[in-house]
Amino acid sequence: MYQVQELTKIYDMGKVKVKALEGVSFTVPDGDMLAIMGRSGSGKSTLLRQMGLLDQPTSGRILLDGREVSRLPERERAKLRLRHLGYVFQEYALLGELTAHQNVYLPGMMLGEADNYRERARELLELVGLGERINHYPKELSGGEQQRVAIARALINRPRVLLADEPCANLDTISSAMVMETLVRLNRELGVTVIFVSHDPDDRKYAQSVLVLSDGRIAQRSGQVK
Amino acid sequence: MSRSFRVASLLAASSIRQGSLGVTLLIILILALVGLNLLFVPGLLGGLVSGANEKVIQTYTADIVVESRRESMLIRDVDRLISRIEAIRGVIAATPRIKLGAELSFDDERTGAVIYGIRPEREKRVFTIHQSLIEGSYLEPGDRDGILLGIQLAGADQPDIELYYRSLRRVHAGDRITVTYASGLEKKYIVRGVFHTEYIQTDLEAFVVEKELRAANPLPPDHAASIHVNIAPNADIRSIAAQIGSLRDDLKILTWEDYAGIVRSMTGSFTVIKAILNVVNLLVAGITIFIVTYIDVVNRRRQIGIQRAIGITPGSITLAYLMRATFYAVTGIIVASLAFKYLVVPLEARYPFHFPFGDVFLRAELWDMLRTALILLSTALAAAFIPVRAVMRVKILDAIWSS
Numbered sequence: 001m002y003q004v005q006e007l008t009k010i011y012d013m014g015k016v017k018v019k020a021l022e023g024v025s026f027t028v029p030d031g032d033m034l035a036i037m038g039r040s041g042s043g044k045s046t047l048l049r050q051m052g053l054l055d056q057p058t059s060g061r062i063l064l065d066g067r068e069v070s071r072l073p074e075r076e077r078a079k080l081r082l083r084h085l086g087y088v089f090q091e092y093a094l095l096g097e098l099t100a101h102q103n104v105y106l107p108g109m110m111l112g113e114a115d116n117y118r119e120r121a122r123e124l125l126e127l128v129g130l131g132e133r134i135n136h137y138p139k140e141l142s143g144g145e146q147q148r149v150a151i152a153r154a155l156i157n158r159p160r161v162l163l164a165d166e167p168c169a170n171l172d173t174i175s176s177a178m179v180m181e182t183l184v185r186l187n188r189e190l191g192v193t194v195i196f197v198s199h200d201p202d203d204r205k206y207a208q209s210v211l212v213l214s215d216g217r218i219a220q221r222s223g224q225v226k
Numbered sequence: 227m228s229r230s231f232r233v234a235s236l237l238a239a240s241s242i243r244q245g246s247l248g249v250t251l252l253i254i255l256i257l258a259l260v261g262l263n264l265l266f267v268p269g270l271l272g273g274l275v276s277g278a279n280e281k282v283i284q285t286y287t288a289d290i291v292v293e294s295r296r297e298s299m300l301i302r303d304v305d306r307l308i309s310r311i312e313a314i315r316g317v318i319a320a321t322p323r324i325k326l327g328a329e330l331s332f333d334d335e336r337t338g339a340v341i342y343g344i345r346p347e348r349e350k351r352v353f354t355i356h357q358s359l360i361e362g363s364y365l366e367p368g369d370r371d372g373i374l375l376g377i378q379l380a381g382a383d384q385p386d387i388e389l390y391y392r393s394l395r396r397v398h399a400g401d402r403i404t405v406t407y408a409s410g411l412e413k414k415y416i417v418r419g420v421f422h423t424e425y426i427q428t429d430l431e432a433f434v435v436e437k438e439l440r441a442a443n444p445l446p447p448d449h450a451a452s453i454h455v456n457i458a459p460n461a462d463i464r465s466i467a468a469q470i471g472s473l474r475d476d477l478k479i480l481t482w483e484d485y486a487g488i489v490r491s492m493t494g495s496f497t498v499i500k501a502i503l504n505v506v507n508l509l510v511a512g513i514t515i516f517i518v519t520y521i522d523v524v525n526r527r528r529q530i531g532i533q534r535a536i537g538i539t540p541g542s543i544t545l546a547y548l549m550r551a552t553f554y555a556v557t558g559i560i561v562a563s564l565a566f567k568y569l570v571v572p573l574e575a576r577y578p579f580h581f582p583f584g585d586v587f588l589r590a591e592l593w594d595m596l597r598t599a600l601i602l603l604s605t606a607l608a609a610a611f612i613p614v615r616a617v618m619r620v621k622i623l624d625a626i627w628s629s
Contacts (some may be wrong), residue, residue, distance in 0.1 A: 054622050075539075082537025093532045093626065095237075098242035102236065107536050109236065112229035121612055137244070153536065 002028040002051065002161060004192065007060035009046050009216075015131045020046040021057070022216045028209070030160070032223070033187045033194045035207035043166050043216040044197040045090070051195065052163045053077040064161075082111055086154025086192075088164035092146040094138040100125060100149045101134040111148040117156060124152035128182050137178040143173025151182055155192070162186065168203070180206045234545035241526075241546070242553055252552075253518050255271070257558025257602065258565065260511040265506060265566045266599040269588040270499040275493045278584045279482075281425035284354040287482040288321075288454035290467050295476050300449040307473065308453060314469050316461030319351035322450035323435060326443055328378060329406045332394040339379055341432045343439030352456040354449065355421050356430065362399025362419030370438045373415035376429035377422040388426055388440065398581075405432075409443055424584035508601055515602075516609035519551060523613040530617050531625030539573060541617045544611065551610035552603065559599045565597075 009021040021043045028034050035045045049055045051062060054067060062070040069080055081087065094103050101121055108117025125134050128148040130141075138146050147167055154162055164183060168176035184206050187194045196203070204210055210221025242250065272386070283289055292311070294301045299309065304322045311320045324343040329336055346365045350356050355374075356364040361382065365374050378385065381393035395405060399419050406412045415434065423429055457466055463481055471479040523530075533543050571588045579583035617625060 049623060052535075078534065078537055078539060081535070087535060087627075089532075089535075093535070095240075095529060095532060097240040097529075098236075102240065106233065106538065107235065110229060110233050110538050110542065112232075157537075 001030060001063075001065060002195070003061075003063040003066075004047075004051065005061045005063065007047070007050060007062065008058050009043075009050060009055075010058045013116045020216050021050070024060070024213075024216070024218055026218065028161075028193060028195060030193055031187070031191050032209050032213060033184065033198070033207050034209045035203055035224070036195065036211050036213065037199065037201070038213035038219070039060055040199060042213040044199070044213055046216075047213065048163050048165050048195065048197050052085055052165075054087070055080055076177045082107055083157060084160050086151075086157070086159035086162040088147070088150045088154050088162070088167050090166040090169050092138070092143070092150045092170075094146055094149055094153075096138050099135050099137055100124070100130060100141065100145075100152075103149055104140070104153045104156055107153060111157050121152070124155055125149070127186075129178070130154045142175065142202065144171050144178055147171060147175070147179050148182060151179070151186070155186065155190070158190075159192065161195065164194065166197050166199065168198070168200070170176060174198075230539060230542040230545055233542040234549055237533070237538075237543070237546035238549035238553070241550060249522075253522070253554050254557050254561060256514060256518055257554055257606065258561035260507075260514055261559050261562025261598055261602050262304060262566055262570070264314050264504070264507050264511060264601060265562060265594060266570065266588070267503045268500055268594050269566070269571070270586065271496050271503075272589040272591065272594070273586045274581065275496050276589060277581070277584055278425075278493060281423065281428070281584045281589035283482050284288045285358070285423040285428040287480075287485045288352045289457045289463055289482055290455040290470065291480045291482070292453040292455065292470060293478040293480065294319075298449075300446065300451060301453060301477065302449055304448050304450045304453065307477075310473050311470055314466055316458050316466050318456045318458055319348060320453050321345055321348035321352040322436070322453050323443055324439055324449070326439060326445075328432075330375075330394060330403055330432065331406070332397050332401065332403045335381075335394045335396070337379060337392055337394055339430065339432045341373075341407075341439065343435060343436035343445075344433050345436050349433075352454050355433075357425060357481070358421045358423040359419045360422045362417065365418055365435055367435060368437075369418065370441070371416050371436055372434070373405070374419050374421065375403075375417055377420055377430050378426060378429040378434055380417065380420045382420050383529045387422075387429075387620040389430070390604050398429050402576060411441055411442055423578075430479055433557045463510065508605065511602060512605045512609060515551075515555075515606050516612065518614040519547075519606070519610045523547065523610075523617055527617055527620070527625045528615075528627075531627075533621075534618075534622050535626065544614050544618065546615045547610045548607055551606040555603045555606035556599075558606075559602050562598070562602075563595050564603050 006027050007021050007024040010033055011018040011020055024047060036047060038044050050057050057070055061068050098106065104124055105117045105121035108120060122134060124130055130145060130148055133141060133145065168177050171179060179202060183194050183196060186192050211218060212220035308320045308322060311317055325340050328339055328341045330339050346367050365372055377387055378389040379393055380397040381390055382394035382398055383396050384390065397417055399417050401417045402414050403417060404412060404414050458462060467479045468482055473478060524555065528542055574588045578587055
């Protein structure tokens with residue numbers, strides 16, 4: 001269970017302080033597929049970055065299975081990111097010097113609980129429909145393919161939660177649909193909790209729960225999210 | 227640890243393999259040039275010092291010089307003393323010399339000189355002057371009319387030598403010169419040979435056989451002004467000097483370093499200069515490698531941010547950059563060492579630097595190469611570590627999106 005309690009994030013821009021999130025609270029049950037929606041600048045990506053432990057909130061708490069995780073030191077947060085969270089960036093964020101296969105198995109190699117991470121990476125790439133392209137470098141893949149590699153990478157260590165920050169923002173309609181359907185399939189087949197950010201109202205159809213943000217506050221919530 | 231090592235190896239190998247070949251070659255070239263610089267200066271100064279020392283030993287003093295403590299400044303009972311010196315383990319040969327001040331003249335030219343009375347056969351076992359003849363031949367033991375001149379005395383029509391205008395200028399082997407000894411005795415000698423050792427002090431010397439000098443001047447028999455001792459290459463000079471000193475208590479024993487104080491002072495200065503230049507070179511090397519690595523790391527901030535975001539530990543990322551730095555440094559060191567040993571040293575040997583004590587040859591010693599390798603590697607590692615750790619302290623999101 002993922003809990004966000006009274007989360008506030010203020011960016012200090014020198015003379016100006018920008019309040020990106022203000023007192024946001026909600027709980028995501030295990031296995032949910034939650035869409036965080038809202039207009040540009042509503043605080044969606046900021047919220048996801050706090051939940052992905054890539055940034056620290058100004059105030060408030062984030063609890064994973066009841067454990068406060070947002071104030072942990074960087075070393076501990078890195079471990080949590082590696083073991084329990086998968087993160088998909090808007091701009092794919094693949095490592096350009098590694099092949100698709102290497103990009104996917106790198107976090108598995110880091111965790112190193114078993115030496116079968118190479119095989120698992122291959123299976124994941126097949127799962128996202130890229131079994132034929134595992135030895136290609138990112139520059140040799142389309143945007144949609146790169147995003148699917150990023151999803152496979154996020155899943156290599158069997159995370160409990162997959163966070164995707166506007167995964168289709170830079171993709172065409174067909175690629176967007178493929179990526180979103182991949183996320184739905186992973187949620188259903190692997191039982192992974194998926195939390196994705198989108199500004200496209202059409203993406204509501206992929207979610208079981210929806211959270212709408214406006215000016216850093218929750219404007220609307222539906223589904224299992226409380 | 228093995229996980230971190232494997233991840234770091236993958237990241238390092240991929241970045242080298244997939245990185246720009248031009249940039250990789252440029253970094254290696256810069257490191258190789260830094261390495262060459264670190265090798266060249268000690269090599270040159272090392273060659274300078276050892277070249278000067280060798281010249282002094284081989285042409286001017288030998289390894290040990292024995293003089294007298296007596297008021298007359300002459301060593302007595304020379305033949306017996308030489309036998310005893312040569313009986314010491316590690317001594318190859320010893321040769322006595324007597325000397326007299328004189329004036330040499332040829333046509334209208336005159337110059338002052340010290341004339342040494344030598345035993346030619348013994349001299350050849352102690353000095354290498356006989357190998358430095360540029361004209362004529364060496365003295366024969368029974369030669370009573372011949373004289374051997376250093377080029378700085380003869381001139382030999384070579385105006386580019388250092389003391390040409392103080393020399394006899396046009397004297398060659400076969401010419402007759404006049405020698406006026408301090409006693410007033412004047413005698414003509416045939417110049418048997420002219421030598422050029424390239425050590426000025428030696429090239430200012432003139433030699434006749436000992437018997438001739440004794441016949442021409444009232445010198446006490448079986449006495450010498452000095453005895454010069456040649457020892458085996460690995461022999462302990464201090465121990466042999468002490469043993470010679472213990473033979474008699476009227477002897478003054480000097481090693482070549484004690485005797486040639488000017489050279490010692492010069493080599494001491496060169497050693498200090500070498501140390502200063504090494505420190506400067508090290509700083510230049512460190513700053514150069516730091517700049518190259520810093521630019522490289524700054525360009526990879528986003529990559530580092532992504533690696534951190536997906537859970538790669540800072541230790542693994544840092545290790546990957548240290549591995550890259552090691553690769554560049556080791557390759558640079560190999561290139562520098564090969565270029566120095568097989569290109570710079572042979573080229574300099576063909577066109578050596580000329581100094582007043584002879585041609586200077588670069589020395590490529592294993593220790594210098596190892597030290598350079600260690601310095602370069604340590605500097606490269608430190609220069610890689612500092613900027614990588616700085617990027618590690620930047621927030622992940624800043625690293626990814628501020629690039």
